Amino acid sequence: MNPNRTRLPGVLGSVASALGVFFSAFSTHDYALHLDRQLHSTHCSFVPGLSDATAGANACTAAMYSPYSALLRERFWGGIPISLFALGAYAFFLAASVYLLTAGNAASRRAWQGFGLAALTPLVASGVMFFLSLTRLGAFCKLCVGLYVASLLLAVAGLSALRKAGGSPVAADATLIDPALAAPQVPAGYPQPAYAVPPQPSTLEDLGLIPTGSPLVIPALLAALGAFALGPALIYAAALPDYTPYLTGCGKLPEPNDKNHALVKVTGTRPKEQALLLVDPLCPTCKNLHERLVSEDIFEKLDAQVAIFPLDNACNWMLDRPLHPGACELAKAFLCGEPAGKARLVLDWSYANQEELAALGKAGKDQLRAKIRGRFPELDSCIDAKETKARLDKVLHFAVDNKIQISTPQLFLGSSYNRVCDEDTDLGLRYTLGIMAPHLEQP
Amino acid sequence: MKHALPLGLLAGAVSLGSALGFVHSEVRAASKRLAEPARKDPALQAAVADHTEAPYCTPQFKAVLQRVINACGLGGQESRRGCQPADVKTLASISDDDFNALFTPLAQRGAILLFDDASEKLDEGAKKLLAERWEDRRGARYFFVVARASRTGAADMNRALSHKRANSVEIFLQDHYKSQDPEIDKKLGMLWLGKEFAQLSKGYCTDWTHSRPGKPCNDEAINRSAFISWVDCRL
Numbered sequence: 001m002n003p004n005r006t007r008l009p010g011v012l013g014s015v016a017s018a019l020g021v022f023f024s025a026f027s028t029h030d031y032a033l034h035l036d037r038q039l040h041s042t043h044c045s046f047v048p049g050l051s052d053a054t055a056g057a058n059a060c061t062a063a064m065y066s067p068y069s070a071l072l073r074e075r076f077w078g079g080i081p082i083s084l085f086a087l088g089a090y091a092f093f094l095a096a097s098v099y100l101l102t103a104g105n106a107a108s109r110r111a112w113q114g115f116g117l118a119a120l121t122p123l124v125a126s127g128v129m130f131f132l133s134l135t136r137l138g139a140f141c142k143l144c145v146g147l148y149v150a151s152l153l154l155a156v157a158g159l160s161a162l163r164k165a166g167g168s169p170v171a172a173d174a175t176l177i178d179p180a181l182a183a184p185q186v187p188a189g190y191p192q193p194a195y196a197v198p199p200q201p202s203t204l205e206d207l208g209l210i211p212t213g214s215p216l217v218i219p220a221l222l223a224a225l226g227a228f229a230l231g232p233a234l235i236y237a238a239a240l241p242d243y244t245p246y247l248t249g250c251g252k253l254p255e256p257n258d259k260n261h262a263l264v265k266v267t268g269t270r271p272k273e274q275a276l277l278l279v280d281p282l283c284p285t286c287k288n289l290h291e292r293l294v295s296e297d298i299f300e301k302l303d304a305q306v307a308i309f310p311l312d313n314a315c316n317w318m319l320d321r322p323l324h325p326g327a328c329e330l331a332k333a334f335l336c337g338e339p340a341g342k343a344r345l346v347l348d349w350s351y352a353n354q355e356e357l358a359a360l361g362k363a364g365k366d367q368l369r370a371k372i373r374g375r376f377p378e379l380d381s382c383i384d385a386k387e388t389k390a391r392l393d394k395v396l397h398f399a400v401d402n403k404i405q406i407s408t409p410q411l412f413l414g415s416s417y418n419r420v421c422d423e424d425t426d427l428g429l430r431y432t433l434g435i436m437a438p439h440l441e442q443p
Numbered sequence: 444m445k446h447a448l449p450l451g452l453l454a455g456a457v458s459l460g461s462a463l464g465f466v467h468s469e470v471r472a473a474s475k476r477l478a479e480p481a482r483k484d485p486a487l488q489a490a491v492a493d494h495t496e497a498p499y500c501t502p503q504f505k506a507v508l509q510r511v512i513n514a515c516g517l518g519g520q521e522s523r524r525g526c527q528p529a530d531v532k533t534l535a536s537i538s539d540d541d542f543n544a545l546f547t548p549l550a551q552r553g554a555i556l557l558f559d560d561a562s563e564k565l566d567e568g569a570k571k572l573l574a575e576r577w578e579d580r581r582g583a584r585y586f587f588v589v590a591r592a593s594r595t596g597a598a599d600m601n602r603a604l605s606h607k608r609a610n611s612v613e614i615f616l617q618d619h620y621k622s623q624d625p626e627i628d629k630k631l632g633m634l635w636l637g638k639e640f641a642q643l644s645k646g647y648c649t650d651w652t653h654s655r656p657g658k659p660c661n662d663e664a665i666n667r668s669a670f671i672s673w674v675d676c677r678l
Contacts, residue, residue: 035473091458099451228459232466239470241477259625317495317582390578399492407489
């Protein structure tokens with residue numbers, strides 16, 4: 001057998017596994033950094049060790065905050081990141097590849113088959129994640145792409161191993177080697193004959209033959225893969241700190257009653273828990289929270305009141321400059337949408353078109369108004385009405401009466417309107433809601 | 444190679460051990476940071492929602508405002524509503540002109556409601572102007588009403604008339620806005636001044652928006668009035 005062909009699965013497997021370990025370790029590192037409930041940069045690069053971590057929004061941060069980046073989020077703060085399974089799995093494949101590389105033909109056929117089958121599993125996982133990135137996230141994080149490449153290389157190594165196991169002559173044991181083929185033995189002290197026959201193969205490896213091996217090897221290898229993949233996740237879960245003391249330290253609304261009827265009711269289809277959301281239609285973090293609440297099937301379970309809180313000094317006296325110019329216009333459109341039951345629609349539309357609306361808001365009020373008018377012509381006159389302005393003032397006074405921080409988004413839950421800390425509104429959201437509002441865990 | 448299996452097992456132990464050690468150290472480090480968070484820069488803390496603080500809210504203005512609020516029932520649970528002329532004189536501890544000057548920055552924000560001689564009845568113009576000003580609250584905390592009576596007539600009668608004018612404003616607001624705003628009482632600060640303190644000069648006829656534009660306005664007319672304004676100051 002061609003020795004290069006013998007080594008190919010091991011070499012390729014080692015390279016792929018090293019790549020997989022590299023990218024999954026960086027991904028795990030970025031995820032674990034956030035376990036302190038603070039914001040951190042993420043490594044979003046094909047060469048993560050060589051380039052600086054990226055602050056702010058990027059595809060890797062988006063992937064990390066997405067519901068697909070971790071399991072059991074309702075049970076552990078932040079959940080169990082799936083990169084841990086990749087890390088364990090690639091550690092297994094690295095060891096297995098080293099074994100195959102060094103064992104060569106001494107490795108049994110079952111071992112090659114087991115490796116080959118196991119090496120295809122990361123590609124399946126990558127395929128699922130690729131699909132989710134494409135269809136749900138609309139972006140590909142570079143660390144994830146690194147893992148896709150690693151899984152593809154590993155799959156090639158696996159297929160190569162399967163081909164080797166299936167295509168070579170197989171001997172059950174060494175006794176099947178024909179003794180006649182063995183080289184004639186020259187007694188000690190005698191010279192080698194001049195016609196010396198070339199050295200004959202004396203082992204299965206020399207013959208290019210592979211021992212079949214025990215049928216238990218394949219399930220044993222798959223079980224070992226499972227154990228390796230689970231190991232880091234188990235250690236991770238065991239080492240996680242207790243977050244419960246941190247969850248309820250962000251206060252509550254002292255005056256939650258909306259005495260002036262200024263807030264807007266946005267009740268989900270299956271309301272189970274009272275909530276109050278303080279949001280700005282042009283605030284990207286509000287959009288992210290909204291999308292998270294929707295994608296995790298929480299929004300429909302909220303009996304929510306929305307205090308629209310534009311961070312725009314055109315209507316909000318608490319700011320000396322506009323953080324989100326144009327937010328006042330959208331806030332008024334939101335208030336105007338309530339009587340016709342369109343408030344949620346206005347908010348969803350504002351979030352869905354946030355980038356464009358923010359740009360129009362910066363360009364000038366008229367352009368933004370034209371855009372709103374184009375989508376909601378029936379609200380146009382209401383937006384300019386003095387009653388709408390007065391109502392928006394009342395919403396802002398609600399914030400004053402409750403001594404709310406000038407910051408969006410803010411989420412208050414339950415009949416006591418306990419505030420969900422900002423630090424728990426992303427990775428820890430599911431876990432936090434499970435503690436603060438257990439009703440939301442019901443279907 | 445006969446050492447392949449031990450080598451493979453060793454590689455497995457090393458790679459798995461390294462992965463577990465790495466994961467454990469990462470989580471432990473985060474736990475430590477969680478328990479001992481870095482101190483946040485107070486300057487980066489989000490401010491708390493509050494009422495407007497306009498530039499005219501000078502310490503002197505606020506001192507008068509605070510005294511009036513404390514003494515005239517707004518600051519506590521006292522049943523008393525409003526301040527009499529004698530109170531204001533004592534509380535403000537400033538001259539008439541200085542007292543009036545405090546309110547000069549409110550010329551655009553506020554307005555003056557004019558009344559007929561010896562009357563406390565709000566006419567349509569006054570009602571319209573009062574409603575406009577009340578509804579343009581923005582971030583203000585208190586709505587001030589400073590009623591006056593002209594110098595003509597007896598001091599007692601003028602005091603009573605001034606009081607009635609202030610009450611007319613309050614009654615109008617209660618009638619029209621109580622259902623929307625059940626806490627009008629906590630926002631409304633009223634003073635009623637007789638002829639003995641802080642009479643307005645004729646200049647207020649032109650410098651301020653009043654409820655009878657185009658009609659004759661003089662020293663007498665401008666003091667048959669109620670000054671109204673939201674006050675954009677925090678206390």
